[in-house]
Amino acid sequence: MPDYGRMDPFSFAGSKDVDHPVSVRIMNLEGDEPPVKYSTLLDRPDLRHIGSNTGPFSDLYVTVQVWAGSKPFTVPVQTAYKPFRSERKWNEWLELPITYKQLPVNAHLAITMWDLSPTGGKRALDHAIPFGGTTLPLFDADNQVQKGRQKCLVHRHKHADGTDNSKTPALVAAKRKANARNSDVTPQDKDAEELDRMEKLFKKHEMGEIPRVDWLDQMVFRSFEKRGLQAAKSSMKMLQRQRAVNGDRGNEADDDDEGSIDDGRPSPSIFLLNVELPRFDFPVVFADHEYEPPPISALQSLSASQGNLSQRQPQVHFGPGINALGESSDGFGARLIKVYDPEVGLRDNPAEAKHRRLFRSSHRHGILDKDLKPNAKVRDELNMIMSYSPTHVLSPEETDLVWKFRYHLTRDKRALTKFVKSVNWGDQSESKQAIQVLGRWTEIDIDDALELLGPSFDNPAVRSYAVDRLRKADDQELLLYLLQLVQGLKYEHISVDSEHDGTQDSSLAKFLIQRAAANFMLGNYLYWYLMVECDDHSPEQGLDNRNIYRKVAYEFMTELVKQPGGSEDRKTLLRQAELIAILSKISGEVKVSNESIAKKVERVKNFFADAKNELVTIDPPLPMPLDPSIKITGVAPDQVTVFKSSLNPIKCTFKTTTGSSYSIIFKLGDDLRQDQLVIQIITLMDQLLQKENLDLKLSPYKILATSTTAGASQFVQSQSLSSIVGKFKANPALAYLRHHNPDDRQPLGVRPETLDTYVKSCAGYCVITYILGVGDRHLDNLLLAPDGHFFHADFGFILGRDPKPFAPVMKLSKEMVECMGGVNSEHYQMFKQYCFLAYTALRKSSNLILNLFSLMVHANIPDIRLEPDKAVMKVRERFHLELTEEEAIVYFGNVIEGTLTAFAPVVIDKLHEWAQALRA
Template identity: 80%
Template sequence: MAEYGKMDPFSFAGSKDIDHPVSVRIINLEGEEPPVKFSTLLESPHLRHVGSNTSPYSDLFVTVQVWAGSKPLTVPVQTAYKPFRSERKWNEWLKLPITYKSLPADARLAITIWDLSPTGGKTAIGHSIPFGGTTLSMFDGDNQVQKGRQKCLVYRHKFADGTDNSTTPALIATKKKASLQNGGGGGLLLDKDAEELDRMEKLFKKHEMGEIPRVDWLDQMVFRSFEKKGLVAAKSSMKMLQRQRALNRDEFHSPTGDANSDDGDEEDADRESRRNSPSAFLLNVELPRFDFPVVFADHEYDAPPVSALQPLSASQTALPHQYQPEVQFGPGINAMGESSDGGLGSRLIRVYDPEVGQRDNPAEAKHRRLFRSSHRHGILDKDLKPNSKVRDELNLIMSYSPTHVLSPEEADLVWKFRYHLTRDKRALTKFVKSVNWTDQSESKQAIQVLGRWTEIDVDDALELLGPSFDNSAVRSYAVDRLRKADDQELLLYLLQLVQALKYEHIPPADADDTQDNTEQEQEQEVDQQQEQEQERESTQDSSSLARFLIQRAAANFLLGNYFHWYLMVECDDHSPEQGVDNRNIYRKVAYDFMLELVNQQPGGVEDRKTLLRQAEMVAIVSKIASEIKASGESIAKKTEQLKKSLADPKNELLVFDPPLAMPLDPSVKITGVVPDQVAVFKSSLNPIKCTFKTTSGGTYPIIFKLGDDLRQDQLVIQIITLMDQLLQKENLDLKLSPYKILATSTTAGASQFVQSQSLSAIASKYRTNPALAYLRHHNPDDKQPLGVRQETLDTYIKSCAGYCVITYILGVGDRHLDNLLLAPDGHFFHADFGFILGRDPKPFAPLVKLSKEMVECMGGVNSDLYNRFKQYCFLSYAALRKSSNLILNLFGLMLHANIPDIRLEPDKAVLKVRERFHLELSEEEAIMYFGNVIEGTLTAFAPVVIDKLHEWAQALRA
């Protein structure tokens, strides 16, 4: 008996001590259901306009509300808008206005998923109808707070029932499953596989909580096996669901089996079967985790003394007992209470907060309609001219960056003076933003005004092709402006224009039509010209941008080369962010581009064959690089293996007959590889260096990397190339000369090899003023003060200034002496852009990388060369600020390009670039700020420590 009282210590917390708000993460919605018959949608308009009936990934939002004692304790909290691509996934934390210490023991979360329907219905609130609901208890059977991931059963077409006897419980007993034989019971068949999946789910929870030790290799195997079983279970449950609905449909009809029953009865039966059949959806949510179990606890109050009880007065007994009003989601708030006897109930009203639900303010919407209606026909507006005060306001609006959102007053002002603003090319994008495109009359008049506008700049045309502008007339107007750009200018924006195809109204191609036609079209296609021509015309008619790009790319092989490879990378992207629809769109455009080449005369067929030969060469080099990477030999043996592979006649790389256009630079024709001029670099990916002979008698070395996504580096180099062109237009040649780079897939790519050395390698060879000693060695001139040719130093200073400004604007991180390169002719440049937009793996990284070695090469901070360097920095920064809208719009088109550092926070990517321009400052203030950034970098201690730590880390790896 003595041993009975002994037990291990157990730590826990009481809920009354947790002074933190209740929060829940809405993760995703699992499951699917058979689609509604197309005939039913045609005959039932109220079903046709429900989002979930027309698309398996339609827009949904979720509301969460805390209930207890059959009454709501809080107002509902709603998820933000989330566009779905391949799955309904929110992944959003919602914080509820109640703390854990305030929760009663019967508290539960009422979670309702809302669908959209413009026609409304009996259960509609505004334009929202319930997609389904579920109710999750905050405390489990042991009175412990629920924590971690939870799978909640969704009850279709029902609100979440938060009452004590809830009809929408999140968890149901698995043993109460009846058989489906002969339609009996109307339940689900108990499946051992389902029980096994349920058991695995519980184990996964313990694994996430750390109660089960982690074994990485074994965990991966279990996760993959669980995913396969889940897919099989989903398919079997779908079949059972269809059987259940068929049984419900049979039960709905009369037992006489009248064959003359009309179609309306069948529709009612189908809808009734959907309501009565078990749910096919599960909502995954996550509750906060605590270090210790949290058990329900409440304050213990003393019972009031008997003497405190007083009899009710006559006035008190006359008052009926009134419950507090329940706060409901959405409009429809009662102005008066239900009681009509003039008592307390007549003074109780339900208060509705218009911010809950994120709906438009009805007063503002009414004001906008009244204001626009007075300026709808434009008879008087054509002669309206602003006074001096209004003109200043309009000029301020015109100076806004593309990221600025117009206020309702500013939008009304732009609309009012739209005819006056047609002579200002800056005003077009602001005018398009001020239009309510859902109003047919207003959008029709706006399209008419577009034709009267003065010609806009390219940066404004690019903004109109972004995801914010959906109207086809607006996008066609932007494409018409791009038609006036020459091929060289178009090449600067081609990467972004390919991304803009995602926002076009292009019907996705069937996978069977295009998946085998992206790189190696079959020769039999040429024999089906009539069918292909019809397919091509239908695609190009649906998108003016696709038609424009295909025609220009087919007419100029330089454009066509890059256009082809940009499309191939998008077709190869199988990430969830890309989505099947976008991938099929790019396949369709690539298919139409190949057809256009076949029909292009002269030379179209030869260009098509050249692109196919390029793909074959890249595939062979990729295969060789994969073998080198997989080899466990030393670098020397890997280099020998690389030479043998390139020289092997089976790989057909020694001679290209006829000469082949280099994918990196189509203006260069290569005749074959030089096996002796190769190298394998010492890194985890083991990139290889290959050298090709050119028709001009020279060589073209490249670095081919397998296992890395080069699209981010490709974007940075493209922006650097664009900035170089913008600076040269301002008569400011900073000798940037960016190298060529091309991503050939999502995991491979090539870059031009430029003969140079890193500052780290130079510093190890020359101890005193290494960069200057390196340039003096290659370009000596005893007549100059620093012993280096004046042209070389001029190139060095200009390129340093250019890259300092550009890397600052782009927020390039992870800068160290190994990725700062210096060519023998004085060209300084950066490499390896794995971190941009302010991201950096090291703490306290400087905004501008300006090392001591770079400044010493200029003669020190007190030299004339250093002052010239700062002047070039200021001039280039001021020049690029003038073109900030163009650069911001280019980044805006890359938001869904699956670029790693943009994908992390796509909503902030453009804002991060805009922040570096400091557009809120005047030009003089911005230059002073940038000067302070440069001076602060030179005096900072952290960059020196970072370089030393990186140097030691590299020495340890060697």
């Protein structure tokens, strides 16, 4: 039980983890009753042939059933036939068809003993009539599972009542009148008190709570037998219980029409049923199983046009007399219970489906459809639809409009995704015609092709059409989207059968394998992306997805060796894996060792210098996994550094074939996939800005996750603003740049190109981190290179998440602005202009960025996994696509000014500074 052992010194288990069937041992029946008077038998012929009236040990059988919430949970289970001689003793285990983890907290065992009578009678089932019943709760007052032996009071002539307010409880507390005096209470027999005390001790001994001493135990048992348990139980204690039962029966007579059968006995009967429940090594406490809501993707895939159905719950319309006016459906006495079924919620409205079929049948085969032209008003409506973002859900009227003018829209590349969303792919005739129309469409952009590869589009023809568009992209462009395309494999129909070529069913898998096998740069990254997915054993990934990625990886290697030089490329990838394994080994040793940092550095240096590890000289040169264009020839042991953080990342420097060095930071114990995603998006945004002739001097350093718990990132020579503030007191960032790039002829004393690089990179990262909602920004993860390049690191919080309260939406500290010369300087005004240009340029490519995030929804990225259905919406909100370009510029200007004047970021930076000082 993984979650319960942490609460030392307590040791217990939750019932939801006990996968053991509920069972009960029916032991024996104690007690007796006076015989029925002979005169009564003469007057009551129906009592003559009842088994229990013919002898004190007549045959009985027992049925057991689990009840909860006043409803039966299982079918009854019955003891075998067994004739009795000297006592009613079954000693038989009954196993019920339910496990402890399935039990609710109000579960009861309803136990009924059945007598036989050829004439039947009240509450009879054929020839069986109830001898008596008792109801035992399976959880006690402390919500712990009942265990061990239990004595249950038998309610004579009654079925076991399994309802929540049971009239046949196994344990009945003695009732006293409110005005009763102590002197009126009959004192209990001392023998009965002693026997009661001994019974409790025996039960503790049986449960192992009292240590066993064999020779002493035997003496106690013999002494107890001599006292005569049967004689004591018929003494005053039994009379007191009888009085309690009589009091209950007196109350029950008012509300129980059946009451007790009057058989003319001189006094009531008292019986106790001994049962035994399974014992556990630890207390078992009730813990309910929490069922997650079924994901929409787990249900039958629907067309994108029906995506809006998942957003609304089905409406319930009441009929006459059922929750009519004046009758609330939410009250306790309501006759109708509304239950939301996600599967029903996803189904199409039958009336709307009929309307759509009728409407589209008139615009399906008509020749006039091909020449149908919209008027000015309809054209404006269509233009509005074309401007919708990928996350927008089309209404039924809009889908009908797109379908009606589909031939006209084939000339508009923006309209293809809207057309695909408007098609009912479940209608075979409509689907067939839609595929024919796809062939007439003008060439679409790459961002629309990526949207068609997302989870919303299941039709193979649509996905194949998108892959055909990707074929026209060059390898450099394909590399920008490779991370998302690998995630898109989850939505393909790929067979994992070892004898079947899975890529034949998936145009995307086949395309990626062919392109990656022909280009080692693509092949390098595809290999590592696939390896990380194969390594992901989290519940979110699932075995099916892992098998898909294993199949694609196998077929990629098979295709790779078929290429010229492919065998060498395959060996290169395996050598890269060996390098990562060696780095992981030493990182693991360093992390678990309790040595000082100096000793850890010495350990790593000795490890790298050891010729057995083959790191000092790497021959032939090996392409670096982070960047295959860099070929390394060996490691420089004297340039090793081990950082002080909890994971102790290792900085190691490699020698390259060009004579330069390449430094990386290898980290074990951390999932770098989120950082990898952010760096990939920053790289993409940098390319998009440069296409707009806007070079903001961004520094998207390389980063690669090699597994779910390890990865490497490129080391860029720089210093954090926190360390710069510690070195330089007045205007620290400017002093740092002036130290490395002095120019006395300039007003700020810094070379113009250095200051220009600083201003541009500050603007670029402010806009990008705002759009991505990067959180946990402080002076330790804001870095500044000596040549003026400013950049961010550590992207553990994105999409608006932040561990600190009142965190700003964008990080723009006073140290950053002071380096520009203050808010009134010309450089600060240029900074704002660059921000506006970058924000408006990236808004134009919002569809591409949103589609990339849509493909990453199921990528097991921590901050996306928290709310996968809202991840894309959070990015969309930062673009503010509802605003015009002028309104967006005004809005972003207010964001900048609000960040500068906010007081919370200053407090957060100061608190972080104190916290770091305390840690040091």
